[in-house]
Amino acid sequence: MPSSTAVGELAIDARDLVKTYKGDVRAVRGVSLQVPRGSVFGLLGPNGAGKSTLVKMLTTLSAPTSGAASVAGFDIVRQQRQVRRSIGCIAQNSGVDVQATGRENLLLQGRVYGLRGAELERRVDDLLGRFGLAEVGGRFVKTYSGGMKRKLDVALGLVHAPQVLFLDEPTTGLDPEARSEMWEQIRALAWDQGLTILLTTHYLEEADELARSLAIVDQGRIVIEGSPDELKAELEGDAVSLELAQGADPDKALAVAGAPGRLTDVVVDGLLLRGRSGDGAGAVPALLAALEAVEITVASVTVARPSLDDVYLRHTGRSFTAAEEAAAQAARSGEQKGEAR
Structure with a gap:
């Protein structure tokens, strides 16, 4: 993928990444992407498009079948420890301990990364305040609303001040008000603090609102890439x-x-x-x-x-809704086959 961006300016540099599972199932099929430092890059696609698999490879949770990539300047295969210390990763499913308080969750996460004493306390106080959780930091997380839990998830990923933050479907399941609040937090992290964010989402509006650049992913491939305005202007x-x-x-x-x-x-x-x-x-x-x-x-x-849905339709031959329904049907079919066995 041609680019004028210098390698040293890239937070993520992936080349021809492929992930094949048993049965010759290709979840990711030769994906290349380059994400400049200090930007929000969106991966937009329906469930099952390969977004989460790509994130797992970039965060060292899954080894690529072929291809290469670096994150924060470190190779995802040969320098996994350095990659992991340089990134924050917020998965689709919450990773908080609901039997602990919000503050206890953050303190434990900080200790895992080697933070101690006054430095850790200051960091936790700052994050609780930034995400509007200061007043509930001493409460058990099981009493939190869905939006509050998601904010705590993101705060956990920031305790060690990473260079790159991976947000995998960060607003799935949130009500509109909580989703809007999360958008504001993501904007602040990128625009005010210069954090590089790779955002995966199946919400068209979310990608349009947050991503400076995005790639539309369909069936394990990137079918088109550019800024939301550029992609819509082509139509x-x-x-x-x-x-x-x-x-x-x-x-x-x-x-x-x-x-x-x-x-x-x-x-x-x-x-x-x-x-x-x-x-x-x-x-x-x-x-x-x-x-x-x-x-x-x-x-x-x-x-x-023109909308991003129209862009998706132009480049994949089907609407985003149709792609989502096909993915849901495939998931149901897989579950039924598993039950039959």
């Missing part, structure tokens, strides 16, 4: 979405909408038809008339500027 015109009425023929609607002079990049997903137009508002009336002429009823129409 000229408006996104037009039509929800067809029950009983409508999607294939017939697809043929009508994709006829010359109407929509481009037309796809249909169940009863949802999506395409692009240089003038969405102007194209809709003629399109509705053409559909009505062949007895296809439209329940609703939306016209919008």
Whole structure:
């Protein structure tokens, strides 16, 4: 992947990483990415796309089948100890001890990294204050809300002042208010303190809000990379979405909408038809008339500027929602096979 960024300026430098599991299952298929120091880099993709597997390799929790990478200047295979001391890693599932207090969790984490005495106490006080947990630091974590636990998770990853912070789906399961608060904390860490953050998420809005640059991951590969604005700017015109009425023929609607002079990049997903137009508002009336002429009823129409969902659709051939549903179905199928055995 070409880049003008000097190697010394890179917090993460991965080249052709591959991870293959038993049965020749390739979870990651030749991923290369370069993350400059002091930036927020997003890995956006549905569950099962390979994001978490990639993070496990970069954090030395799983060895790559092939390829190479360095994090904070250290090789992830040959210099694992140095990598681990240079990073913080917040996994999807909370790692806090709910039977201990918030302060006790942070003190223990600090001692693991060799911090002691007044230095450790100051660090813990600072983190509790930064994340709005000072008043509840003496309470058992089992009494915390989901948002408070997630803040403590992030604080645990920062006790030893890492150079790179890995956030794997940091807001999954949080309510909108708690998610917004977490976004503010992530922005502050990157923008005010210059911390490098690699963020994995399956929330389109989260990637758009937080990532200076992002890579869209699909089926173990990076399909496109750039800033959110750059990626959306590649899609000229408006996104037009039509929800067809029950009983409508999607294939017939697809043929009508994709006829010359109407929509481009037309796809249909169940009863949802999506395409692009240089003038969405102007194209809709003629399109509705053409559909009505062949007895296809439209329940609703939306016209919008390009989104990351449109970018995903353009580069993978399916909507983000469809990809999420396919991943969920695959997971359910795997569970059923396991039960059958």
